[in-house]
Amino acid sequence: MSSTLAAGHAGAVANPRSRVILASLIGTTIEFYDFYVYATAAVLVFPHLFFPAGNDTTALLASFAIFGAAMVARPLGAIFFGHLGDKRGRKVTLVGALLTMGVATFLIGLLPTFHQVGWLAPALLVVMRLAQGFAIGGEWSGAALVATENAPPGKRAVYGTFPQLGAPLGFILANGLFLLIAAILPSEDPTRPSDAFLEWGWRIPFLFSIIMVAVGLWVRLHLVESTAFTKTVSDGKVHKLPLASVFRTHRRQLVLGTFYMLATYVLFYLMTTFSLSYGRAGTGAALPGLGYDYTTFVLMMIIGVVFFGIFTMLSGPWADRWGRRRTLIAVTLAIIAFGLTWVPMLAAGPVGVMAWLILGFSLMGMTFGPMGALLPELFPANVRYTGSGIAYNVSSILGAAVAPFIAIALWSWGGGSPFWVGVYLSAMAGLTLIALLIGKETRDVDIEA
Template identity: 65%
Template sequence: MTATESPTDPTAPAPASTAPANSRGRVILASLVGTTIEFYDFYAYATAAVLVFPILFFPTGNDTTALLSSFAVFGAAMVARPIGAIVFGHFGDTHGRKATLVASLLTMGIATFLIGLLPTHEQIGWFAALLLLVLRLAQGFALGGEWSGAALVATENAPTGKRAWYGTFPQLGAPIGFIIANGVFLAINLLAPSREWFLEWGWRVPFLFSAVMVVIGLWVRLKLVESSTFTKAAERGAIRKLPLGTAFRHNWREMILGTFIMLATYVLFYLMTNFTLSYGTKAADLETASAAAQAAAEASGQPFDPDAFAAAFYPGLGFTYPDFVTMQIIGVVFFGLFTLLSGPIADAIGRRRLLIWVTAAIIVFGLTFNLFLLPQLDPKFTGALVQAFLVFGFLLMGATFGPMGAILPELFPTNVRYTGSAVAYNVSSILGAAVAPLIAVALWAAADGQPWPVGIYLSAMGVLTLVALLISKETKDVDYDDAGVGAREQLAEAETEVASL
C-alpha cells in the first residue's frame, strides 16, 4: 500500500504483516509453559531412573548393572529425539510452528501419564522394561520437536535487539521444570508412610500429575498465531516440501557447528542432574549400602546376593535423598537466574563471545571435581563443598544454556530454521546427554568411587564445544527474516533446472 492509498480502500492490496500478532505476554508464556512441562516430564523420569526404576524394572541383583540398565533406557530417548526433530521440524517448516508445538506437547504428556500406570517387573516380568522403553522413546520423540518450536516462537516474535533475551524464556523451562518435578518427588518421599508404599504407589504420582500441566500448556498454545517471520516466508514462496533435504544441501555446516556448540551444555546438564544425584545419594560405605540394597530387594520380592553386591560396590557421598535434592534445588535457583541474565548479556556483547568465556569456565570446572566432591572428615564441610559445587555447576549451566535459545535458530534461514536447529540440538543430545550418564557411572565405578575421571570427561567435551565456537561466526546481527531464498539456494535451483532441460 502506498502513502496515497487509504487504509479503507477496498481496491487496495491487503497489507503484509509487519509485526508479530502475538502479545509479549502470550509469547513468553507459550514458550515458557511448554518447555517447563516437557522438562518436568523428563526430570520426573530422570529422578525415577535413579530412585525407583533400577529396583522395579531392572532387578538384576547387581546394583551397578541395574543402575546402568535404567540409565540406558533413559539415554534411549535421546536416540529418538533426532527422529522427532526431523518429523516435527518438517511440519514446523512446512505448516507452521503452532500446530507442531501442540502435537509435541500432547505426545509427551500422554507418554508420561502412561508411565505412571505401568506394571512392574514383579507383575509382568521383563515385558515391563520393554513398555517403559517404548514410552521413554515416545518422550524423546516428542521432546525432539518441542524445544526448537518453543525457541522459534520466542525469537521470531522478539523485538529488535532482544532475540537472545526472548530466547531465554523457553530455556527457563528447564530449571522451573526441575524444581517442580523434584519438589513433587521430594514431598511424596517425605510424606510416604513407608518405603514400600513409595515403591508401589508414591513414585507414580508425579507422572500422573503431569496430565494437569499438559492441559494448561495446551490451553496457552492453542491461543498462539503464527509469527510474521514464518508468514512472510510463506508469502515469498520460500517454504520447501522437504526442508530436511534443503537443510542438508545448504546448511550442513551450520548443523554440524550447532551440534558441537551444544555438546558441553548437554554433558554438563546431565552430570549436574543425574550423575550428582547418583553420586550424592549412594552410600559411602559397603555395610550401609548392602543393608539398603537387601531391604530394597526384599520389598520388590527379588533375591539378594551379598557377595556379588560387595564385589561390585563403589562408594558415593551418602547423603539422604531429601537432603541432596534440596541442595540441588538451591543450585537450580542459580541455574534459572543465570539463564535469564545470559540473554541481555548475549544481546549486548554477542552470543559467541559470551559462550566462549562460559565454555572455558566449564573446562576449568571439570578439573575441580575431586576438590569439591571427595568426602571430608567433617560432614558439614563435605556438605558445604558439595553445595558450592552444585551452585557453580548450575550457574555455568544457566550461562551456557540461556543463549542456546537464540544462537542455534539464528544459524538457519526461516524455511529450514525449525528443522536445522532441531536436528543440531537433538543430535547433540545423542553425543552428549544419551551417553553422559552411562560414561559417568562407568568412569566412577572404574575409579573405585573417585569423581575426577567424570570431570575430565566434561572438560574434554568442553574443548570440542570451544573449537566449534571458535570456528563459527557471530549471529547477533543476522537477518532473522531471511526466508532462505538467498543466492546460494537460487543458484542450486537454477543448476537443477538447467540439468533437467
C-alpha cells in the same frame, strides 16, 4: 511501545508479548518436568521395579540405558516435527509435540512392574521413553522459534532465555513433588524408598503431568504464527522437503550447532542425573559416593537450580550486549576449568559440595541461556525448525544419551573417585570451544530472512 509485538510486514497479526513468553516457557517447563520425573525415577525407583533383583549397579545402568534411549529418538522427532513446523507452521506442530509428550508421560505412571509382567515391563517403559524422546525432538526448537521469531529488535537472546527457563522450573516442580511424596510416605531405610512409595507413590508425578499438558495446550492453541513463517509462506519460500534442503545447503551450521550444544548437554546431565546417583551413594555401596540421604541432597540440588534459573536470565542480556559467541567462549572456558576442580571441591565437605552444585548449575544457566537464540539464528526461516531441532537433538545423543552411562563407567573405573568424570566434562567442553572458535557471530542476522 505497545503491548503487542510489531508485525514484521503489512497485514501480519502479532502475538501479545505475555502470550509469547508463556507459550515458549510452559512447553519447555513441561518437557523438563517430564525429563526430571523420569531421571529421578531412574535413580530412585526403576532399578527396584522394572528389572530383576540382583546387582544394583547393573540395574542402575539398565535404567540409564532406557533413559538414553529417548535421546536416540529425539533426532527422529526433530526431523518429523521440523518438517511439519517448516511446512505447516509452528503452532500446530508445537501442539502435536506437547500432546505426544503428555500422553507418554501419563502412561508411564500406569505401567505394570517387572514383578507383575516380567520383561514386558521394561519393554513398555522403553516404548514410552521413545515416545517421550520423539516428542521432545520437536518441542524445544518450536518453543525457541516462538520466542525468537516474536522478539523485539535487539532482544532475541533475552526472549530466547524464556524457553530455557523451563529447565530450572521443571526441575523444581518435579523434584519438589517427589520430595513431598517421600515426606508423606517416609522410609525407615535412607538408602531405599518406602514400600508405599515403590508401590504407588512414584506414579503420582507422572500422572500429574496431564494437568500441566492441558494448561500448555490451552495457551498454545491461542497463538498466531510468527511473522517470519508467514513471510516465508507469502514469499513462496517454503521447501517441499526441508530436511533435504538443510542438509544440502546448511551442513556446516548443523555440525557447528551440534557441537555448540555438546558442553551444555554433558554438564546438564552430569549435574542432574549423575550427581543424584553420586550424592546418594554411601561408603558401603558398590560405587562409593557422598552418602547423603535423598531429601538432603535434593534440597541442596534445588538450591543450585535456583542459581541455574538466575544465570539463565542473566545470560540473555549478556548475549545481546556482547554477542552469543563471545559470551559462550568465556563460559565454556569456565566449564573446562570447573571439570578439573571436582575432586578438591567434593572433598571439602558439605560447604564444598554445595559450592560445587551452585557453580555447576550457574555455569549451566550461562551456557544454556544463549542457545535459545543462537541455534535458530544459524538457519533461515524456511528450514529453521528442522535445522535447529536436528542440531539440538543430535547433540543430545553425543552429550545426553551417553553422559550418565560414561559417568557411571568412569566413576567405577576410578574406584569411586569423580576425577575422571570431571575430566570427561572438560574434554567435551573443549570440543564445544573449538566449534565456537570456528563459528561466526549471529547476533545481527535477519530473523525473517
